[in-house]
Amino acid sequence: MMALRKVSKFYVLMFFGSLLVNGCTSSANSRYFGKTVAPKDNILRYVTGSEPETLDPHISSGQPEARIYMAIYEGLVEYGPKDMQPIPSIAKSWEISSNVDEFVFHLRDNAKWSDGTPITANDFVYSFRRGFAADTLSSSTELGFFIKYAEAFNGGQVFVKKGDTFLLAKDFGGEEQKPSPGIGPDTDFHKFVQSPIRLTLDGDEKKRAKQIDADPKLKAAVAGAEFVEVKAEDIGVEAVDNYTLRVTLRQPAPFFIGLLAHQFFRLVPKQAIDKWGKEWSRKEHIVTCGAFRIKDIRPYDALILERDPNYWDAGNVHLDGIEFYPVEDNATILNLYKGGVIDAFLNHTVLTSWIDEAKKFKDEYMNFPENATAYYSFNVTKPPFNDIKLRKAFAMAVDNNALSDFRKVTKPLYDLTPSGIFPDYDKARAKVSEDLRKERNVSPDVLAKLGKFDAEQARKTLTEAGFPVQKNGDRYSCPTFPTDQVSLMFNTNENNRAIAEFVQAQWRQNLGVTVPLKSQEFKTFLKDRHEVQYIGLAQSLWSGDYMDPYTFLGLHYGYPNNGDTGFNDPKYNKMLDDANAELDPAKRYEMLARAEFYLMEQQPSIPLTINATNWMKKPYVKGMYPNPGTLIPWKFVYIEQDPTKWHKDIENVMIESDPQVEKQLQELTATQKAAK
């Protein structure tokens, strides 16, 4: 018994001891979340999420990789630290043709690779061609398909040559490019790339034969013709001289400059790839061109970067190094943060159960809207949701406001495009909805209610669709609705389940319909959703690839598309095409807003929430902003040793001025007056 008594005494002591210590530490540090000491070595420690697939920016399209690539690779432009609008990077300035389909970039002449080799326009030509090459197996090529012949080259297609001339796309129902004045010197390549778009056919002989057989006009035209492979040299990218790059598109794309900060358009080193092949991105071979270079790669543990003295703007890089830690478990990330092992971490990381606690730390918790949305897609190809009325009934029966209150870190989403991310587009949307109201002669309150939560109207619509809703006491039921033909599919995850159960409860309460839930492992779920094999509804999340509403509106463009609903409407496609051909930005946004309005009336999806950034950083980390994609241009980031200058009330971080950041930004953008 002696031993037992000793043991219990020890525990009692430890218990009270720990209470005491806990009491002391939390009162001493209550302003900050855990250990908060600015690192003396001027090295930032950041958790990036999952282990990067590769350090080859052409291969991986993921966000964890994008953040790392932003430190070690540069492209023509970079994301602005606060608004993600493009700012000059290796391109110090650019010109845009009046059609917005040709761009000339003036590169700085002092940019260098980490091995000291100068960076020229030829490096960009090489990188673009490599990205689109079929054997690079890039998953992001689609983003660059606006560049002329990029898609045809990537897909291994062929031109059709008859005698001395090539058949043209416009003669066979293809897209017609408006004649462009073009910009820059008129070279032979420029003449070629400015000529009308050539017809391209499938490179595979069998598929091509099928394609030709299906079109009698085409069949007659290709008789005796020669098929010429589309080559890398045909893509609309040209090094006019060492420091001038010209990019020609197949169609006007006003958002194209913003797209160029994406990892797919960052430079890859020809010298290392030629020498080492697919092993070029290993620690011993890698050559980079960003503000930081690789010091050590320890997979699944850390990626250690140091400031690159060869970097053209090295004088404006404030950190001596960055350590990226790949950690996936959210609780572990928060523990690391609280323990002071890391200084900041990636978005969407604070667990729902921790949010109330995290929000108390007003100097650290980042709750800002994101360029990302959550919605439920309908399978519009199968009954019962091929009926638009039914889709509307189910959409109206979901209270988005209640949902985002329940989720704590999101804002309600009412359309396809998140509000609060593109301020000019929000204005255009307001104007269009007012115009439409006048055109349709409805009162403002009717329009305000459109697409919003309205349980009464939802029941009415469901009844009209042939499924009468009955009232039993204070509950509703809809006995004729075929619940066995629908389900709400989501990928297995605690948060997804919580949202699904919430929405399921809303339908049960407001419509009297209980939709079965179906939880699936991620890859299994993706297959069913991509192939539109699900019944009823499927969960969808979309993070914008660039800062233009088209990144959301394009989801339902053409077919197959990334909307995963089976929705395909030529009228909608044309509305988007017309909008993108519009050169006046304000007018274009209005046309896009009209298209969005039209799309939401077809209700291919139920808008749920706008994501929130939901991450934390220590108050001594400055120059790091909760921008809509959590994509951080690292050269602006610095560590403030003086606690009086630490961030206070992070809510104001986007409007507060930081003289150092403002000055740095001003110097960078001074070379490009027209840059937004």
Add this chain to the structure above:
Amino acid sequence: MLSFIIRRLLIIIPMALLVVTLTWGLVRIAPGNFYSAEKKLPPAVEANIRKKYGLDQPWYTQYGMMMSNIVRGDFGDSLKYQGQSVNEIIWRHLPYSAVIGLLGYLLALALGLTAGTIAALKQNSGFDYGSMSLAMLGLSVPNFVLGPILVLIFSFWFYLLPPARWGGVSSIILPVITLSAIYAAYIARLTRAGMLEVMRSDYIRTARAKGLDEKTVLLRHAIRGGLIPVLSFTGPALAALLAGTVVVEKVFAIPGLGNIFIQAVLNRDEPLILGVVAFLSILIMIFNLIVDIAYGFLDPRIRYE
């Protein structure tokens, strides 16, 4: 004895290949691909990927190619982590798991054997009740609960040890304790039961009757017999510990093999899955063999035919 060992070693290879074949079948049945992601790939890009990795070939060709490579010890490159071979990944991450696993194993043995033996010798004493209750607690508290509790106490209340990540001796203390808890508890209970049974057996009574002192009885005679149940448990347990323990590696962000394996399955990274499975199955079979050999030393009644 030697022929027994050779026979068992020879059987390991076909067994491992059988396990690989079954795993390959299971991976193929699972929907989705290593390249499937939130964003759909353009059809031409998807076709290029399928062609490059031979996914456009009939299944038997793919199986044949995979098997002929594996027989030569080449598992190929990871599909997800480009330019890294499966062998390289396994050998790179095994040491992390092995260090944690081995230390956890030794700690569990030390704690379990000591506690179990003392508890058996002082049956129904305070120590017996105390240690066995603690062992029961150790068995019932899963390591994903124990880990965070230890982090709370040692990292946030006392600020003594880092909450996660690999780096230095201080960083492996918590994972090792977390890992060993359940094994120590199990070993303690097995040792206690084994020792209690042995201490009551005839040959112990004979040893005592010969006039041997308690220490000799215990160390020369009792422990050997009492350890047999422990041995059959700890052999495979050591294999499992060395090859990575998913939960502990996740909670403490340790770059070990267990974590890699789970990610490989979620990523549908077929070569990596097959490599880890083959490695694990060989490891488990070897440890089972070692356990079988060790039986002979502990119990003279066991003979190898």
